[in-house]
Amino acid sequence: MNIKEFYNTLDENYDSILDRLISPDRIEKYLNIFFNENSVGNLKQQIENKDFEIAKNTAHTLKGAISTLGIDRLVSVISKLQTALENNEAEQANDLFQSFEEEYERIFHIWTNAYIES
Amino acid sequence: MKDILEIAICDDSSFDRFVISEMIDDYFKDKSFLYNVTEYGNELTLIDDIEESNKYDIIFLDIYLNKILGIEVAKKFRAGGFNGKIVFLSASDKYAVESYDVDASGYLLKPHNYAKFCSVMDRLLTGRRKNMMVIKKRSSIEYIPYDSIRYIESSNTKCMIHCSDGKIHTIYTRLDLIQEELDDRRFLRCHRSYLVNLNYVKCLHESFIMDNDELVLIKKKSIKQIKQEYLEYNSNSVLKELVTK
Structure with a gap:
C-alpha cells in the first residue's frame, strides 16, 4: 500500500494533502x-x-499535527475534545478522548500493518 | 567571507519543529547557502541565547507556546535590540495584524504548506546573495566568487567549475541547477554542457575563445541567438563603463 492508498483507505482527500506538502516522501x-x-x-x-491545563495544550499540539497530516476525521474529534478540556468538562472530555483513541488506534493499525509491513 | 545563515525554530510541538526543519533542509537542498538550524521546545532558552549572542538571522516562532504568546516573546526580542527576521507559526490568523507591531517578516498558517513556506523564505533571502558560489565538500567548504568562474562544464553526473586561477572544482550536480542558482547576466548557457562567464570571453567564432585560449563550445543550432546575446551583453557592459567614467 502506498501513501495515496493509505489515505484512500482512511477516506481522506490525498490530493489536497499532496497539494500542500508537494511530495509523497515528505x-x-x-x-x-x-x-x-x-x-x-x-x-x-x-x-x-x-x-x-496541560491536556489542553497537548490536544492543541496534536490537532496541529493531525491537520498538517490531513486526517480530518481525527481533527474533528480532537477539536471537540480541546473545547471540552478548555471548559473543564471532565465527563465529556473522557468520552471524546475514548472516541479519539479508538479512531487513532484504527488508523495506526492501518498504517503499521498495511503500509509499514507491506 | 563565510555567510552562515543562523535559523532558530521555537515551537513546543516536536512535530512542528521537525516539519519546519525538514522544509528548511529541502528548501536549501539546491541552493548555495550555508545554514544552521537550532530547535527550541520553549522560549526560555531562546530568550537567553538571544540576550547572549543575538546571532539569529531568522526565528520561526510559534504563536501559542505553552505559557506565553509568541507575540509577547517577539516583543521581548525587539525590546532587547534583536533585529533579525521573525516568522510566526500559528493555526489561527488572530495575531496576524498584531505581528506587524513586532515587524514580523511572515505569518505561516498551519496546517503547513510547503509552497507558502518557500515563498516566505524567498522573500527573506532576497538580496542576501553575495555573488559567491558555495561548494560543500565532504570535509570542507569552498567559496568561489562569480568573478573568478571562467566557465562551467558538465560531464555525466558531475560539473567542473573552471576558475581564473586555473583551479578546477568538481561537484556532483546538474548544470541546469547551477545555471538556475547563478542567475546572473554574465553567465550564458551556450551549450548543453557549458555555462560560460562572458567576462572571460576573448572572441567568438564557432566557439567562444576564452582569455586563456581555451575553447567553450556553442550549440550549433543556437549560434545566431548566442552571438546576439553576447553582443548585447558586451554593448551593455561598454555603456555601463562609459556612464561610470
Missing part, C-alpha cells in the same frame, strides 16, 4: 514522525490525572 516522513511520537499516550495520562 508526507510519509511526517506520518512516521507522528506515529512514533507518544502524544496520544501523554494526552490519555493527562486526562486520567485530570490535568486539564
Whole structure:
C-alpha cells in the first residue's frame, strides 16, 4: 500500500494533502514522525490525572499535527475534545478522548500493518 | 567571507519543529547557502541565547507556546535590540495584524504548506546573495566568487567549475541547477554542457575563445541567438563603463 492508498483507505482527500506538502516522501516522513511520537499516550495520562491545563495544550499540539497530516476525521474529534478540556468538562472530555483513541488506534493499525509491513 | 545563515525554530510541538526543519533542509537542498538550524521546545532558552549572542538571522516562532504568546516573546526580542527576521507559526490568523507591531517578516498558517513556506523564505533571502558560489565538500567548504568562474562544464553526473586561477572544482550536480542558482547576466548557457562567464570571453567564432585560449563550445543550432546575446551583453557592459567614467 502506498501513501495515496493509505489515505484512500482512511477516506481522506490525498490530493489536497499532496497539494500542500508537494511530495509523497515528505508526507510519509511526517506520518512516521507522528506515529512514533507518544502524544496520544501523554494526552490519555493527562486526562486520567485530570490535568486539564496541560491536556489542553497537548490536544492543541496534536490537532496541529493531525491537520498538517490531513486526517480530518481525527481533527474533528480532537477539536471537540480541546473545547471540552478548555471548559473543564471532565465527563465529556473522557468520552471524546475514548472516541479519539479508538479512531487513532484504527488508523495506526492501518498504517503499521498495511503500509509499514507491506 | 563565510555567510552562515543562523535559523532558530521555537515551537513546543516536536512535530512542528521537525516539519519546519525538514522544509528548511529541502528548501536549501539546491541552493548555495550555508545554514544552521537550532530547535527550541520553549522560549526560555531562546530568550537567553538571544540576550547572549543575538546571532539569529531568522526565528520561526510559534504563536501559542505553552505559557506565553509568541507575540509577547517577539516583543521581548525587539525590546532587547534583536533585529533579525521573525516568522510566526500559528493555526489561527488572530495575531496576524498584531505581528506587524513586532515587524514580523511572515505569518505561516498551519496546517503547513510547503509552497507558502518557500515563498516566505524567498522573500527573506532576497538580496542576501553575495555573488559567491558555495561548494560543500565532504570535509570542507569552498567559496568561489562569480568573478573568478571562467566557465562551467558538465560531464555525466558531475560539473567542473573552471576558475581564473586555473583551479578546477568538481561537484556532483546538474548544470541546469547551477545555471538556475547563478542567475546572473554574465553567465550564458551556450551549450548543453557549458555555462560560460562572458567576462572571460576573448572572441567568438564557432566557439567562444576564452582569455586563456581555451575553447567553450556553442550549440550549433543556437549560434545566431548566442552571438546576439553576447553582443548585447558586451554593448551593455561598454555603456555601463562609459556612464561610470
